[in-house]
Amino acid sequence: MYLFQNQFMPKEQVPISPEDRGYYFGDGIYEVFRVYNGVIFEPDGHYRRLEKSAKDTRIALPSSISELNGNLEELIRLNELTEGIVYMQITRGAAPRSHPFPKQAEPVLMAYCSPMARPLSTIEHGIRAITMDDIRWLRCDLKTLNLLPNVMAKQHALDQGADEVILHRSGTVTECSASNFMIVKEGVLHTHPANHLILHGITRDVVLKLARELSIPVQEQPFTVENVQQADEAFLTSTTQEVTPIIQVDGQTIGTGAPGAITVKLQQAFAQLIPAASPSL
Known part of the structure; x- marks a missing residue:
């Protein structure tokens, strides 16, 4: 299962627009969370860095950190992930291709789990x-x-x-x-x-x-x-x-x-x- 905005869905149903600015410009931020034994490792540090990246790139977080964390924990549960990572990215949103920030664009959040053993x-x-x-x-x-x-x-x-x-x-x-x-x-x-x-x-x-x-x-x-x-x-x-x-x-x-x-x-x-x-x- 993937997380898209606030909804959980199969990978094939994730509706990423071809006009997403992450695709055009790399106009987005991301975090990679390590999961050990079903638990996110050092979540506070990751969320602090996410907030800094969002603030400095002027990308609005689509929900509160508490809500984001709750969704990631549910994503881990749905995927029955024990050892691995959660990848999450937030782009500025979808808009016709133009360098300036679009005046009206909703940030797009996508996240997924990937099993990964310790190296x-x-x-x-x-x-x-x-x-x-x-x-x-x-x-x-x-x-x-x-x-x-x-x-x-x-x-x-x-x-x-x-x-x-x-x-x-x-x-x-x-x-x-x-x-x-x-x-x-x-x-x-x-x-x-x-x-x-x-x-x-x-x-x-x-x-x-x-x-x-x-x-x-x-x-x-x-x-x-x-x-x-x-x-x-x-x-x-x-x-x-x-x-x-x-x-x-x-x-x-x-x-x-x-x-x-x-x-x-x-x-x-x-x-x-x-x-x-x-x-x-």
Whole structure:
């Protein structure tokens, strides 16, 4: 079942208009919610980010956060989703193609569930990455539908035989194609500050909180590609990939070439936050 506006219906019945501005211009916002054991993980963080994206793009939310959450919980129940994601997007609405905001257009909400297991293999063994210029726009803090640069970056990594790309602006590292990025050097955790150059990741926030609880020093300051090459550990964080070690960058081994001690400690602490029992559906 899909959620369209406030109605639940089969995918084949979802009436997306060809004049939807999300289709024409990528004029919309979205969120991806992780579901563990039938429960949305860190919903408050996702809804705060959704509200910010809506406010800054001047897209009206079609209902209150309470109503949105209730609909997503019902969508999870109807789909009997235990492990996976809920994808939700809101576009500015349908109107004849013209760049200015339409004076009369109703925002369009669509959401669906997708089963997805935890990425246990990559969490345990790590992945390889390459570096690439970050040529995206300067409002990466907004979670909009304009993802073609991210898509092209990810495909570039796959074409080069790597799993992910680490983006940088003139040598200063920002994030990955669809995740945040962190390194560890001499016991200190480093990550780019949460400004307009990166997406303010929900898992990123959780991991930084866990690091402080574990007395791991944290520096939210810019660092360079050279710093990455000299790092003891590196990992990415995201809703779907959790805390995934990066063991090689541009063909160069990071640290020992295996997930580092601090990365593993953060993985273990993160796993403790995952709901342990499924609610009745």
